[in-house]
Amino acid sequence: MLKTRIITALILAPIAIGGIFFLPPLGFALFTGAVITIGAWEWANMSGIEGQGGRVAYAAVTAAILYGLLNVPAVLVLWLALAWWVICFLLVRSYPQGSDRWGSLPMRALMGLFVLVPAWVGLNHLRTGSFQFGDVANNLWVILYVFCVVWVADIGAYFAGRAFGKAKLAPRVSPGKSWAGVWGGLTAVGVFAVIVSSLASASLTETLLLVAASLFTGLVSVLGDLLESMLKRFRGIKDSSQLLPGHGGIMDRIDSLTAAIPVFALIITQLGWLTTGHW
16 A cells, blocks of 8 residues: 555656646646546535536536636635635534535535635636745745645644544544644644745744744644545545545545635735736
8 A cells, every 4th residue: 555655646746746836827727727627526426426427517517617717806716715614614513413404415516616616716826926925926935835834734733643642623523633633733834934934034024924824724724624524424435536546536635725725825915925916
């Protein structure tokens, strides 16, 4: 299993790096749109759509929505995404109570659109907008930063959870997660934000704001993971798909990012570090 995971990672890493860091904005939009569309194909299964025709149709509808949003103000979508993740917090906290209100196939399918579409909008907003933080004005760095926030939070949570993880975070949703993991992940994110601020020659105010934005983003990323876990548990499946040998599916790899990206993009836009750009 470990060998399979490593081989898959070695194949996917250059594809991901090339797609994110070496494509022009339109190519970036198409590449990320393809990833989100595959994620939609997997979400269709989590929604209860078992037939391949239905899953492909759901993915096609998602792709069409992405295309239709090309000229829609990104900030509007990002505000809606923030409201959605507040709702998700309530859903995850109360599970399994309340599942009768969202457990139908149409509702779970709609939830997938609320998760996937804003993630794509936020990612492309980061790619096309004008960015400035300290001495850094490269959009690719801010994209890498939000990815790193999620990864650092995961790593911090893993080690803190293993060492101190007795109190469970959401045992009815994801028994393996603990409060110690959350605090360990957020501590790691805070340290990471301070280091990045120093490297960017940011002011004290900018540093404090970045730490606060990163901590909130790291916290929301946990919610993204928990939401997918809740949907899979309700559906009775372990992975979103078997598309990535040893890793499960695309959604299993990007669940935290779907929450973190739109929230972080909205925060730094409101702080004035990112302004709306053009394709």
